[in-house]
Structures are given as structure tokens and as C-alpha cells.
Amino acid sequence: MQPRPPRIFSADDILAGRVSLDGYPFRYIYVTPSAASLFSGGAGFRLKTGNNGPPDQMLSAVELLETRGWEVVTVDVGAQATCMRRIRT
Numbered sequence: 001m002q003p004r005p006p007r008i009f010s011a012d013d014i015l016a017g018r019v020s021l022d023g024y025p026f027r028y029i030y031v032t033p034s035a036a037s038l039f040s041g042g043a044g045f046r047l048k049t050g051n052n053g054p055p056d057q058m059l060s061a062v063e064l065l066e067t068r069g070w071e072v073v074t075v076d077v078g079a080q081a082t083c084m085r086r087i088r089t
Contacts, residue, residue, distance in 0.1 A: 008081075010034045011054075011061035021065065024086070028073070031065070031082045033058045055079035 005025060012034030013019040021029070033054030062072060062082050073083040 011058040014061040027086045
């Protein structure tokens with residue numbers, strides 16, 4: 001019996017191509033900013049300069065997944081996680 005796949009994926013892993021969800025067996029996942037972006041001072045968002053840190057990284061991964069058959073269900077208030085579901089075809 002193989003181990004159960006995770007439901008939480010780092011935006012950094014998605015953007016770098018280290019995660020492929022093409023054959024993923026479940027319908028719902030969470031996308032989170034990478035731990036490195038959270039602890040590197042990225043929490044000091046600067047909206048006017050475009051440095052949105054971890055939320056920008058997370059939403060970039062979400063936009064990539066939207067082109068691959070996933071849709072946003074919700075984004076948490078602190079922009080620390082996005083819940084997504086695979087679109088049924």
C-alpha cells in the first residue's frame with residue numbers, strides 16, 4: 001500500500017515544477033506560500049511597490065494551477081493558504 005498523497009503544497013514547489021498535480025487522486029488541495037518566503041521578512045508587504053511577498057508567490061501558483069484544471073474555492077484572510085478544487089470535466 002502506497003502512502004497517502006499530501007493535500008498541502010508549497011507555492012514555491014508548484015512554480016518550480018517540483019509538484020505535478022496532473023494525476024493527483026483527490027479533488028481538493030491547499031496551496032501555501034513557501035516557508036522560506038514567510039520567514040525571510042516577506043511579511044512586510046509593500047502594496048505601492050508591488051512587493052507583496054508570500055501572497056504574491058501563492059497567488060502566482062494558484063494562477064498557474066487555474067490553467068491546468070483547478071479553481072479557487074477560498075483564500076484565507078491572512079493570505080496564508082488557498083483552497084482549490086479540480087474542475088470536474
